[in-house]
Amino acid sequence: MSPTSHSTLIYKSTLVASVGGLLFGYDTAVISGAIGFMKIYYQLSDVMTGWVASCALLGCIVGAMYSGKLSDLIGRKKVLMLSAILFVISSIGTAVAPDLWIFVIFRIIGGMGIGIASMLSPMYISEMAPAAIRGRLISIFQLGIVTGILVIYFVNAYIAGIHNETWNISMGWRWMFGSGVIPSFIFILLLLTVPESPRWLASQKRNTEALDILTQINGAEIAQQELKSIDESLRDETPFSFSDIKTPQLKRALSIGIVLAVLSQVSGINAIMYYAPEIFKSTGVGSDSAFIQTILVGIINVVFTLVAIKYVDHWGRKKLLLIGVTGMTVCLFVTGLVFYNQQQGYLLLIAILGYIACFAMSLGPLTFVVIAEIFPTKARATAMSVATFFLWLAVFLVSQTFPVLIGSVGSALTFWMYMIISVFTFFFIWKMIPETKGKTLEEIEKEWRD
Template structure:
């Protein structure tokens, strides 16, 4: 195969996996346009409003917990297909009029799909990508997420504009959730046309199949060296998660877990889930707040393109440091905007856009890059499950507590809490995260030992 054919095949596999990211972003952010109408429809207080927005995250945690074990047994591709079906079932279920408990059940089913995809999509890409382009390709998964977020912001605004406020309260918000059936079906179809992860195939003693896939990505000499490296790493003593904690890989596990937590408790999903409600706090009406939310999604998309361009040039650590420091400064200004209440609308909007920009070049895509590459081959799926479980647990806590914090301590202090946590993220990256750009997965494994 020519170099162009190698590249075409690699990007085809990456883009299909990134559709899992698209569904992740689409399904998590859909609640931002619906939550205000649901609050009225179900007469929700602050705690129940937080539960409506964050209940899917319980499913995400369940999906994350089982993803590693399932993917190590069934393969990466089959579990991605399971995620696609969970998305579809959730979308169809919420279209059916039901009580609040029924809504919660179907949101949790969708959450299981998100939890599975959040591990398997970046894991699949990292295991199929060459070392020199792995950061860029895994970041395409995050691009899928932000495109999904941006698209659902447009869909939400479009559905809300179709009819009256009363219609949106009674019916419109259901169609926001139900629209997810279309990308779910697309994902199911596309997954039928991509191969299994070559590293998983080697683990299953299917080296001939693995080599044939790798030959579609690289030249014969490179593939031979890569196969030897993979077989050598997998041929070593198998490591259980318990042994992982006792060995030199414990640092990798701690880094993965803490980075996953910090990527969420710095407040990103407060913006993604509650953006229209935040902008209403500045005095914007419903229509204006939905349009401002679209701007947030557009900036997220554009700055993720910047991350994709520079992650394999500047490296993971440098971008993480720049991003976390920038996020802290922006959150400080958002808090001051609410605190002073002077010209706050444009100050807060600009600061939130800058905050999103810094997140989109750092903790957004690079958390998945780092977590997908730092663990040894034998336990990558299960170790990633632990890290991503904590990511979803953190997202749940932030999403559940934000309406209550807003009500109890006010917007200014709430955003200052996230500012302090962004500063903690900066220190953590500076002190503990090593640079992994340009290293193969097997070289990173040896680095910990």
């Protein structure tokens, strides 16, 4: 079998799993175009605005918490299908919701879909991918997320431009949420065309099926070696339980995974992604111009995620993370300075775009790469669930507190707080994150054990 033919399946499977990322980005960022209109429609206070913007994240927390255990029981692919169905239900429900609380319930259901996809899509890719290109392939999941964000920015801008402000306040935001039905159905159809994770199949003693998939990806010789090392890593047949987390190697890996997941969010990325139009409006630009600048944010996000995909397996995870976090720190300082000096003009736009670029080439994709790689096969689903649970808890905290912080301590201090967290993140990555490029998942597991 030629190299190109056994790479076709892995690229196809990666792209399909990354549509889960696209729905994740689409569904989380749809609120950015709708929240300003909903605030007027429902006459929301700052606290209620934060709640409406972030209520989906409660669902994300629940989805992330239970998807690992569920995927160990019934398989990665079936649980990804469940996330797609939850996206469909949420898109329809939020579009037709008769009152705010029904809207909130359907947003939470959509959030469960996001939570599942955010944990399971990168894990599915990591369990399929050859070691040499695994970082690049998991980063494609992040490309899915930022593409989803960019697409919904265009969709929101298009819907907002159909009629006047009055129509947007009464109906436009409903169309924004309802538009998610289309990519959700596409995800369901695509999932029918890809195989189950070979590592999950091996854990179920379905070695013939696992070997068949590994052979299609790697060729017969490497597939045999890989299946042997997977079986060795699964040799301890006692089922994984939470008490196993107390073992030193898993405890250290899990601590690193959780802290990295939390730091990737509390450095302010979701404050900017959720509230970008409102931030730009606060500098004095009009609603239309704010939407255009927000689309620019989305484009930068996509372009610099491509930088991460190109270099993650060449430079390594750690180097790329340190470069990106340094840039984020500088850009957050400048953003705070612009607000402190009450300046208007393009400096804020440049600082925010610089921040997005640095995040998109580092913490954005590489958080998912690292937490999909560092856990042993038997514990991977549960450990990733725990790390992703904390990631969504951090996202909830940021999006819930951002409008309140802006209203109480002001924009400058808020962004400087995120800057201080970025400095801490740099030192944490420098001291604690192991380099995993070019190693199989089983080799990484062996290093933790040793």
